[in-house]
Amino acid sequence: MEDVEKGNTNMKKSSSLQDVLGSKNNLKADSVFRFEDVRYRVKTKDGETEILHGIDGCVRSGEVLAILGPSGAGKTCLIDALTMEMKGGDNYGKVTLNGQDLTRDVFTRNCASMTQQDNHWAFLTCRETLDYAADLCVNDTEEQKRARIDAILSTVGLNDCADTKVGNQFLKGLSGGQKRRLSLAVSLLTDPKVLFLDEPTSGLDAAAAAAIMSFLKELAQATNIAIVCTIHQPSTAVFNGFDRVMLLSSGRVAYLGTSKDVLPYFEKIGHKMPANTNPAEYMLDLVNREFTDPKQVDDILDRYEKSYTGLPCGSYEDDLKETGGVPNNEHLGNSTLAETMTLFRRHGLLVFRDPTLYVARAVMFLNACIFFGIIYIKSREREQDQVFSRMWLLVWHIGVPTSLGVVAVFSYNEEFAAMKREIKNGMLRPFSYLFSNALIQLPLMLFLGVCAVSVSGYGMADWYAPHYIQVLLVYALMLWAYEAAAQVFSICFTNPLIGMLVYMNLWFGGFLFNGILIDEKDVVWPFRAFTYVNIMKWALRAIVYLEYSDATFNACTESDLLCFSNSAETMLGTGMKVPGSEVLDSMGKTYRLYSNEDTVAFDAMMVLVIGMGFKLWYFYLFYTKTRKVKEILPPIGDVAK
Numbered sequence: 001m002e003d004v005e006k007g008n009t010n011m012k013k014s015s016s017l018q019d020v021l022g023s024k025n026n027l028k029a030d031s032v033f034r035f036e037d038v039r040y041r042v043k044t045k046d047g048e049t050e051i052l053h054g055i056d057g058c059v060r061s062g063e064v065l066a067i068l069g070p071s072g073a074g075k076t077c078l079i080d081a082l083t084m085e086m087k088g089g090d091n092y093g094k095v096t097l098n099g100q101d102l103t104r105d106v107f108t109r110n111c112a113s114m115t116q117q118d119n120h121w122a123f124l125t126c127r128e129t130l131d132y133a134a135d136l137c138v139n140d141t142e143e144q145k146r147a148r149i150d151a152i153l154s155t156v157g158l159n160d161c162a163d164t165k166v167g168n169q170f171l172k173g174l175s176g177g178q179k180r181r182l183s184l185a186v187s188l189l190t191d192p193k194v195l196f197l198d199e200p201t202s203g204l205d206a207a208a209a210a211a212i213m214s215f216l217k218e219l220a221q222a223t224n225i226a227i228v229c230t231i232h233q234p235s236t237a238v239f240n241g242f243d244r245v246m247l248l249s250s251g252r253v254a255y256l257g258t259s260k261d262v263l264p265y266f267e268k269i270g271h272k273m274p275a276n277t278n279p280a281e282y283m284l285d286l287v288n289r290e291f292t293d294p295k296q297v298d299d300i301l302d303r304y305e306k307s308y309t310g311l312p313c314g315s316y317e318d319d320l321k322e323t324g325g326v327p328n329n330e331h332l333g334n335s336t337l338a339e340t341m342t343l344f345r346r347h348g349l350l351v352f353r354d355p356t357l358y359v360a361r362a363v364m365f366l367n368a369c370i371f372f373g374i375i376y377i378k379s380r381e382r383e384q385d386q387v388f389s390r391m392w393l394l395v396w397h398i399g400v401p402t403s404l405g406v407v408a409v410f411s412y413n414e415e416f417a418a419m420k421r422e423i424k425n426g427m428l429r430p431f432s433y434l435f436s437n438a439l440i441q442l443p444l445m446l447f448l449g450v451c452a453v454s455v456s457g458y459g460m461a462d463w464y465a466p467h468y469i470q471v472l473l474v475y476a477l478m479l480w481a482y483e484a485a486a487q488v489f490s491i492c493f494t495n496p497l498i499g500m501l502v503y504m505n506l507w508f509g510g511f512l513f514n515g516i517l518i519d520e521k522d523v524v525w526p527f528r529a530f531t532y533v534n535i536m537k538w539a540l541r542a543i544v545y546l547e548y549s550d551a552t553f554n555a556c557t558e559s560d561l562l563c564f565s566n567s568a569e570t571m572l573g574t575g576m577k578v579p580g581s582e583v584l585d586s587m588g589k590t591y592r593l594y595s596n597e598d599t600v601a602f603d604a605m606m607v608l609v610i611g612m613g614f615k616l617w618y619f620y621l622f623y624t625k626t627r628k629v630k631e632i633l634p635p636i637g638d639v640a641k
């Protein structure tokens, strides 16, 4: 409720925004967004089903087109089609901005969409969110950018919580309504000509919803933006404020026109609204198949279709003549380097603030490895009996932290949703994110490596200290390769749980076929492929070699169950220390993986090659998925119905 009150009092008239945008926006040509014969078809087991049956509509700069309809009417399908959102079926129709066909580039440079889901960075404040967004995509001077942000913050009524963190289910922050307004603020930064909002009032109470909707109307007029939004049950005052209203039912139009003409139209076709009724509710009830006679609904839809004589706003050829096509968006666009550096700063800050991706993992690495350090504490003695225990401690140090990479699958999946929206709304290029992410990962993998091996390995288990740096580098490389795999699986599947399961399978395959649990020559094809494409195996062999090769072990004694000596000088009774090279050769008799041959460079190369494979796969998926939009196919009319 507090938020609602703030929303009502703080959502100022948009004049401050107009003042800031004025110099450029006054020059902005009027825009006309038009859609004709929009159809949406999905494949079903019985063939093909048409969900939208040829919808027409248009909206001009400064206007709000509100799409209403009972549940299941097709509002979301329509807005998804107009915003080229990826989803199952195919969209057909003619959709134009200023007479030019809507393509991905036209959309990205001139439109912004706000979905029902707010994808924000939970650990940034409102102002930081806007600062970074402006640094990413606005090419004005610093002073102009700050003035623009201040204007937008006060316009959307977020001044009072400018320094509040956005928050999420774990961190208390902005309320639902404030998050919606922040989404709106970010969309406004790119100075769109058309703004799409799917249920901007969802999850808000009546007063907050009314405040948002009347704000949108003022915003459209003050900034000359065309707004298309879907809405559930607006109040009478909000409804009367809409410039154009589209009423949908069963994927067809029941009414399209001004809000003041709605009641006379329905009265003319025999549906007079009773006194003291909310017109929006009345209309929705009239066309709601679930609670009204379906024959009446069909009759209303048929009557509209019969009386329809074309859109009340000319044709797309007129739009082109009138507006001169789609102008360049002067505010938008920075170099890839500038975007990369901004993202590096933003995600660098998030690494420290948001514990989920790295900090929590660092703590888990430390704790898990210390646990194994305690369990295998006797392996710190360089006795013959402890040779295999030392190796098993290394195995756990490699196996357990890499399994925790599963957390990254979940985090990257969430991050991907936010990045996808920013890229689609024209805020940055996909490669800027990929470069900045690659840059951030390098020091972080080293840091995670330090957390994993330092205390438990070199502190508690007395690993061979002169090779600390080499071990750390191989270890960080291994973590990097697993991280790349986690990134692939985070965006391969929409549902992060599937990605997590696939990651765990990869990890389990790595553990099972790393040469310790089963001899690789005993593994049948095609599973034997996993003994080659196995990050863990190559990393383990390199790290074991670095740990053992230059160290020495105590001489064999009568009480030792095993003796890792293979020369007469160090055999039982000589009392000579056993060099690591001999121990490695002896270990090779049990595990084919080990030998006294130095293969560290080769092993590291193998990890690098596998990691690069995952990384390139991830780059490809990220690039194609963030650039992919649902193309609108040419109109098909009623022929294929």
Ligand SMILES: Nc1ncnc2c1ncn2[C@@H]1O[C@H](COP(=O)(O)OP(=O)(O)OP(=O)(O)O)[C@@H](O)[C@H]1O
Pocket (backbone or CB within 6 Å): 042, 051, 069, 070, 071, 072, 073, 074, 075, 076, 077, 078, 088, 089
């Ligand atoms: N891929 C699909 N396959 C089959 N039916 C679909 C598919 N996508 C949407 N529909 C159906 O299309 C109709 C319109 O769905 P849509 O989500 O657009 O409704 P809506 O008006 O936004 O409803 P609500 O207000 O409840 O969100 C629904 O009956 C829905 O079940």
